[in-house]
Amino acid sequence: MESGYVGTKEQPTSFEIGPIRPPSEAYSLLIRTTRNCSWNRCQFCNLYKGTKFALRSVEEIRKDIEAARAISDSIKATAWKTGYGGRTREVAGTLLNQAQLGQCVCSVALWLWAGGEHAFLQDSNSLIMRTSDVIQVITFLKESFPSINRITTYSRSHTSARKSSEELKELKDVGLSRIHTGLESGSDLVLDYMQKGITAEQHIRGGRKVVESGISLSEYVMPGLGGRKMSSQHVKETARVLNEINPGFIRLRSLVVRSDMPLWSRVESGDFELQEEDEVVEEIASLIGELQVTSELTSDHIVNLLPEVEGKMPEDKEECLNAISKYLSLPSDERLNFRLGRRTGYYEKLIDLNNSYKHGKIEEAIMRITSDGRNVDEVITTLKDNFI
Numbered sequence: 001m002e003s004g005y006v007g008t009k010e011q012p013t014s015f016e017i018g019p020i021r022p023p024s025e026a027y028s029l030l031i032r033t034t035r036n037c038s039w040n041r042c043q044f045c046n047l048y049k050g051t052k053f054a055l056r057s058v059e060e061i062r063k064d065i066e067a068a069r070a071i072s073d074s075i076k077a078t079a080w081k082t083g084y085g086g087r088t089r090e091v092a093g094t095l096l097n098q099a100q101l102g103q104c105v106c107s108v109a110l111w112l113w114a115g116g117e118h119a120f121l122q123d124s125n126s127l128i129m130r131t132s133d134v135i136q137v138i139t140f141l142k143e144s145f146p147s148i149n150r151i152t153t154y155s156r157s158h159t160s161a162r163k164s165s166e167e168l169k170e171l172k173d174v175g176l177s178r179i180h181t182g183l184e185s186g187s188d189l190v191l192d193y194m195q196k197g198i199t200a201e202q203h204i205r206g207g208r209k210v211v212e213s214g215i216s217l218s219e220y221v222m223p224g225l226g227g228r229k230m231s232s233q234h235v236k237e238t239a240r241v242l243n244e245i246n247p248g249f250i251r252l253r254s255l256v257v258r259s260d261m262p263l264w265s266r267v268e269s270g271d272f273e274l275q276e277e278d279e280v281v282e283e284i285a286s287l288i289g290e291l292q293v294t295s296e297l298t299s300d301h302i303v304n305l306l307p308e309v310e311g312k313m314p315e316d317k318e319e320c321l322n323a324i325s326k327y328l329s330l331p332s333d334e335r336l337n338f339r340l341g342r343r344t345g346y347y348e349k350l351i352d353l354n355n356s357y358k359h360g361k362i363e364e365a366i367m368r369i370t371s372d373g374r375n376v377d378e379v380i381t382t383l384k385d386n387f388i
Contacts, residue, residue: 013102013104014067014102015031015032015064015065015067015068016032016035017030017103018030018035019047020047020123020124022120022154022251023300024298025118027114027115027118028111028118028120029068029108029111029116029118029119030107030120031119031120031122031141032056032061032064032121032122033122033137033153034053034054034123034125034129035053035054035055035056035123036053036123036124037051037053037123037125038053038124038125038128038156038159041195041197042184042196043194043261043263043266044184044194044222044225044261044263045261055128055129058133058136058137061137061140062137065141066144068104068108068144068145069144069145071104072108072111072112072116072145075088075095075105075109075112076088076112079091088112089112092110092112093109093113096109096110115147117148118148118152119145119152120151120153121134121152121153122153124154124156125155125159126153126154126155127153127159127163127171127179128159131163131167131170131171134176135171138151138171139174139175142175150177151175151178152177152178152179152180153176153178153180154179154181155179155206155210156182156206157198157202157206157207158197158206160179160181160206160207160209160210161209165212165213168209168210168212168213169213172213172215176215177215177216178215178216178248179215179216179217179218181206181207181210181217181218181219182220183207183220183221183241183242184196184220184225185221185222185226185238186200186203186237186240186241186242187233187234187237187238188237189226189230189237190226190233193230194225200237200241204241204244207219207241207247208244211247211248216248216249217245217247217248217249218248218249218251219242219251220253221238221242221251221253222254222255223254223255223280223287224255224275224283227272228275229273231275231283234283235286235287235290238287239287240290242291242293242295243290243291243292243293246293246294247293248296249295249296249297249298250291250297250298251299251301252284252298252299252304252309253304254280254284254303254304254305255280256385257274258385258388277305277339278335281305281324281327282324282328284306284309284324285321288317288321288324289321291313291317292314293313293314294312294313294314295312295313296310296312296313297310297311297312297316297320298310302387303384303387305339305342306324306327306349306350307348308320308323308349309323327350330353336366336376337362337363338353339377340362340365340376340379340380341358341359343380343384344383346358346361346362347362
């Protein structure tokens with residue numbers, strides 16, 4: 001079939017798309033409500049450095065929604081014009097990798113291909129907008145796309161804490177389904193060192209408000225963020241804060257430090273000592289052991305070494321700890337094999353070590369690296385840097 005995208009000169013074919021979204025929103029319609037980060041001082045983040053934060057007007061956002069709708073309508077029209085009737089998903093699938101059509105067309109095509117049910121409001125702290133403006137945006141978005149049944153966004157704990165309970169409930173009632181928040185750590189020592197701009201108690205206050213409003217809350221935790229010096233405080237206090245909040249989701253995002261991050265200078269000076277991957281895995285085990293929540297623990301990012309460490313708490317706690325124990329009990333050469341295999345994409349989970357073909361390929365890679373005089377762990381670190 002012909003896979004060409006049908007558009008017209010009268011229809012807008014582009015709208016603003018921000019740089020990130022959570023992995024769980026990979027197939028969501030992306031609507032940019034703010035630009036960049038309203039805080040932008042965290043030591044472990046490089047994403048928005050050198051940019052300025054800006055609010056977008058409701059009118060700007062409405063125009064972007066209209067542009068996304070026009071693209072969606074054109075893709076649907078293409079389905080009919082090419083004889084595929086209402087089988088929009090199949091037509092959308094043919095457009096996914098046609099870069100010449102532009103990012104916006106491909107993004108909407110991906111959303112349609114996935115079912116066209118979810119939307120994510122970008123960038124890093126959309127709830128900093130006036131609540132009345134967010135309500136207008138969500139209302140117009142749902143009117144424009146009746147198929148959408150889940151709308152999510154990022155918000156800083158500080159911002160959520162400043163919203164009244166009534167405002168959060170209004171957002172819930174109008175259709176805001178989930179808020180993603182970067183907890184990172186529950187330790188005031190770590191939060192201050194990383195210039196997160198928030199305290200543990202503010203995390204708790206903001207998180208509890210969201211939970212009490214009925215909006216689903218995803219809290220992101222960063223194993224390794226305390227380094228070697230602050231690891232025990234990081235684990236203990238992060239567990240305490242999570243236990244106080246009891247969010248719907250706890251999402252693991254292990255620390256990766258690149259040379260373009262502010263934290264890098266502290267690593268180079270020796271002030272911050274990075275943990276090895278096995279130490280981070282041990283830290284995750286300690287954190288899980290301290291949890292007293294009914295949250296869904298997820299490990300849905302490639303920076304995490306063990307994606308199988310996830311499940312509903314407390315029912316799946318033992319299974320998660322068993323997976324970690326299984327990895328740590330492996331001989332050191334097998335752990336190295338898995339780490340390299342995981343970072344090169346050969347392995348997804350520990351069970352893949354049983355694949356003799358893949359295992360052999362990774363052993364060959366290790367021999368090549370060492371014969372060239374390179375350090376395997378340094379190669380793994382370089383591979384991890386490319387994931388963020």
